[in-house]
Amino acid sequence: xxxxxxxxxxxxxxxxxxxxxxxxxxxxxxxxxxxxxxxxxxxxxxxxxxxxxxxxxxxxxxxxxxxxxxxxxxxxxxxxxxxxxxxxxxxxxxxxxxxxxxxxxxxxxxxxxxxxxxxxxxxxxxxxxxxxxxxxxxxxxxxxxxxxxxxxxx
Numbered sequence: 001x002x003x004x005x006x007x008x009x010x011x012x013x014x015x016x017x018x019x020x021x022x023x024x025x026x027x028x029x030x031x032x033x034x035x036x037x038x039x040x041x042x043x044x045x046x047x048x049x050x051x052x053x054x055x056x057x058x059x060x061x062x063x064x065x066x067x068x069x070x071x072x073x074x075x076x077x078x079x080x081x082x083x084x085x086x087x088x089x090x091x092x093x094x095x096x097x098x099x100x101x102x103x104x105x106x107x108x109x110x111x112x113x114x115x116x117x118x119x120x121x122x123x124x125x126x127x128x129x130x131x132x133x134x135x136x137x138x139x140x141x142x143x144x145x146x147x148x149x150x151x152x153x154x
Contacts, residue, residue: 069094074151075102078143082107085140089120089148096124099145106137113137120145 083106099117104110112134119128126145
């Protein structure tokens with residue numbers, strides 16, 4: 001068996017390490033950004049109620065247009081060529097308190113987008129992060145939540 005010289009081993013080790021670090025940094029950077037966004041929302045809501053209301057109105061401009069949401073449970077559906085998703089959105093005291101996926105007839109199933117209802121409650125918006133590998137399901141979910149929020153504004 002031929003021996004590999006130390007210089008070649010060092011070069012291969014460096015190349016493998018740089019690929020690993022790049023993947024690690026990219027993955028953890030995305031998670032850190034998402035965590036920071038979530039923590040900012042939680043900190044703002046616990047420190048200053050009026051700031052949260054202003055921030056929420058700004059962030060959800062597309063879905064709520066700064067209109068007070070009426071209390072109740074509202075449903076919506078989003079669909080495309082891979083299927084459809086239905087949701088139930090509960091509003092209490094003008095805030096989104098819960099979101100439930102009531103029906104998921106997409107190719108990939110509910111497990112791929114199970115984190116999205118919590119994102120809506122945290123962000124108080126239908127605007128959520130796209131789930132890699134479930135882009136169309138994420139879009140269906142956003143459409144369904146937006147439809148439910150439109151009903152809450154009527």
